[in-house]
Amino acid sequence: MVLGMGFVPTGEKNNDHAVMWPAMAAIAAVVFYWSVAKMREFFRSVETLHHELKQFQCEDCLCYCCSIGHATVDGQTLLCDRRILLSCITRWFGSVQAFDSVVRSEVLTCLTEQLASQVFTYKEFVVMAVPVLWLHMDDASTPLDWILRPADGHTVWVDYEMKISARAILRGVGGTFGNVPILFHLTSKLTCLLRKQVGRTERVKLCSSVLINCSVIVIVILVFVGMLYLELELLISGSLEGSLFTLAIFDLVVIVCAMLSFRCFPTQINF
Structure with missing residues (x-):
């Protein structure tokens, strides 16, 4: 899904991006819902295994x-x-x-x-987030390609293009080692806490599971939107040089917060 985002047309001449982005968002929502349901099922199976071994x-x-x-x-x-x-x-x-x-x-x-x-450790979540880095590396390669193969009759501002490329790399590093692991960790914590099924009949259990899964998705999406909004505010505020500095500080803070969240608030089941 993330790698496919690099092929989504977003130029002014491409009028179908208004269809592609909602379609990809819908597919991502379905996949995310399935992941949340499976993670809750995994934690329930671990709890069941604990009770079975306790009486073995x-x-x-x-x-x-x-x-x-x-x-x-x-x-x-x-x-x-x-x-x-x-x-x-x-x-x-x-x-x-x-x-x-x-x-x-x-x-x-x-x-x-x-x-x-x-x-669900920090290292494993970073490995899962590597496609995010690939996506931003693709964005970073566009200015470099413009430097190496400029169009005829156009002046290339090497310093400006290099800064644009560096900004894309910083966004990729922050997303891979900070933002995405935090979102994954939040998802694992919520699915662990809300792992139990509610209700006695199968119909009630199904309805409650749908509500719980959707609640987890909404919470994670709100946190993601907050991170994205803060990152975009840092990008558009001030000059390009200033945005690079603030983005580097933002990456450092987010990465430290991600590491501390895994160390101080590990995902574990309280039996």
Whole structure:
């Protein structure tokens, strides 16, 4: 989606940009809604896994060979996988009860902690935001191409074109390492807090899920619009040189805020 934005016609001679941008926004909204729904489902599954491991017992585990009476359709006898596994567990852990205790303590803590708090990290969100940097690098290449291949009869202002290119690069850096990770982190926090389904019947659960998902989308969009408005205000205020300086400061502040938000407010489930 982000890479496709680089191919959207926005020139004055292209009259179809008024159709392309709303169409891309609609597609992005649908994809974002699906992502929010899947993230809420992921956190619910982690919570379910936590409760299941907390009450884990080998005696409750099912085995296929035991369910069919240790015999195939042809009447051949099957070895009991359950008996083999329990004998191995007893040899490794001393007893089945000791293995159950390890699963309910060490495995429970390690697995749920990794799934709940180490899946959506700052580094992973930065990798997801790399296409944003590619988009702005494409914008930055346009002034450079104008310098290297100027049109006949036109004077090229190298200093001005270089500053335009630098401004695009600064916007890409700020978006990749600051703005987008903050939006992703906000989405993961909200979907984690609002992961539970509301209602008893399936119809009520469906309606409540739609409302919750849309609420998360609206909140994230409002934050995105606020960031974009502030960035555009910095771009149009003052001279080009001044906008480069203020944009660099803005990038620094946003990147620091992104790192601190992941460190101070990690996404984790309170069981």
